[in-house]
Amino acid sequence: MEKSIVWFRNDLRIADNKSLSVACKNSEMVIGVYFMDPEKFEIGEFGFKKTGKFRAKFLLESLQELWDNLRKLNISLLIIKDKPESKFTELVERFQITSLYLQKEWTPEETKTLKAVTSILPEAVNVKEHYNQFLYHPEDIPFDTFRDIPQVFTEFRKKCEKNGKVRPVIPIPEKLPNENLLSEIANLPTLKELGFENFETDPRTAFPFKGGEDQAKIRLEDYFWETKKLAVYKKTRNGLLGKDYSSKFSSWLANGCISPTIVYREIRKFEDKVTKNEDTYWLIFELLWRDFFKYISLKHGNDIFKVGGVLKKDYSWGHDDRIKDLWIQGKTKENFVNANMNELAKTGFMSNRGRQNVCSFWSKELQQDWRIGAAYFESMLIDYDVHSNWGNWMYNSGVGNDPRDRKFNIKSQAERYDPAGKYQQTWLQERLF
Incomplete structure (x- = not known):
C-alpha cells in the first residue's frame, strides 16, 4: 500500500475529486498539502499583484472549509506558506511518501512549479496527475x-x-482510520500575513458569498x-x-x-x-x-498569453499609463464602463455583461494592450480562472476565438441593459456628493 500526498491546487473539495479518491483507495496513509506560494502574491509583468485581496480572502475561506472537511475523513491538510519545491523533499522524508497525487494543470507557472518539484523528488515517488x-x-x-x-x-x-x-460524480471517499490524522493544527495565514489589510464586504456587491x-x-x-x-x-x-x-x-x-x-x-x-x-x-x-x-x-x-493571441494578430497596441489609470479608476468618458470598473475595484466582481463592455472599450476603443486588462482582471477578480480570463480577453479584443471580431457600442449597451440607470447610479454614487 502507498503512503500518499494529495497536493491540492485548484481542486479545493472532497466530492468529485479524482486525485483524493484514488489516493484514498490505494493508500495506507493520505496527507493533504496546499502551498501558499509567495509567487502568487507578487507583482506580475504588467504591474499588478497576481492575487488581490478579494480572491485572497475567498481562498482562505475555501482552505478553512477544505481543512474541516478533510478532517472529517481523518485526513490532515498541511497549509505551507512557501514554494512547493522548497518543502517537498522534507515532506517526503518525514512521512516516507511513495506517491504524489494532483490535478493536472498545463499553464506555464503550474508546469514550471511541478517540474521544479519532480526534479528534486526521489525516483521512487510516483507522480499521478488527473484531469478533474x-x-x-x-x-x-x-x-x-x-x-x-x-x-x-x-x-x-x-x-x-x-x-x-x-x-458521473465521484463520491466522497470513505473515512480513513483515526491514526491517519496528524496532530497538526490548521496553519492558515491571515490576510495580513499575505500582505493585505482586513476589509468589510461592500453592501452593494452582487457577490456576498464566502469561499468553500x-x-x-x-x-x-x-x-x-x-x-x-x-x-x-x-x-x-x-x-x-x-x-x-x-x-x-x-x-x-x-x-x-x-x-x-x-x-x-x-x-x-x-x-x-x-x-x-x-x-x-x-x-x-x-x-x-x-x-x-x-x-x-x-x-x-x-x-x-502572447500579444497576438491565438490568431497571432499584429495590432499596434497602446501602453499609456494615464489611459490605464483612468480606466481602472472609473474615470473614462463612458459612465457604464466607469460603473463596472468601480464595482470591480470595490467588490472583486463584475457581471458577464460588464466584462464584455469594459474589455471591448479597453481594447477596441482605447486600443490599449489587451494583456494589461487581462492582468488587471487576474489581480482583482474573485472568480479568476486563467483559461476563462485570458480566453475571454482574447475573444473580446479581436485576437481570439470570435469569428466576427465585434466592437461593443457602450451607449446602446447601457441603454439596453441599464435603461433606468439604476446600476450606474449605484456604482457612481460617490460622484453625486
Missing part, C-alpha cells in the same frame, strides 16, 4: 488530439453535445431548489444588480470548491423534478464555454 476540472473529460471528447479542437465555440459545443459524455465547498453547495441548493432561479437563468443572466441574476458559481468553480460535473448533474436532476427549458440548458451552455477556453488553452499553449 472539465465538464467533458479529455478522454471523452470527440476529437483525436487537442490540435483538432475547433477554433469556434459553436462547432466545439455541437460535437461535444452530440458525441461527448459527462462522467460547503458554501458552494449552499448556493447551489438556494439557486436551484429554494428560489428555483435556475428556471429563469437565461432571462436574467444579463442582469447587473443583486446576487440572483446569475448563478454566481464561477468563483467556486475557479478554485475547485465545486466541479462542473456536480453542477451539471444537479441541473439534470432539476430538469427531471421541476422543469426543463431553455433556461436550464443555458447554464450547461455556459459550462461548455468554460470547457472550451480550457481546451483552447490546451491546444494553443502559451499563445493565450
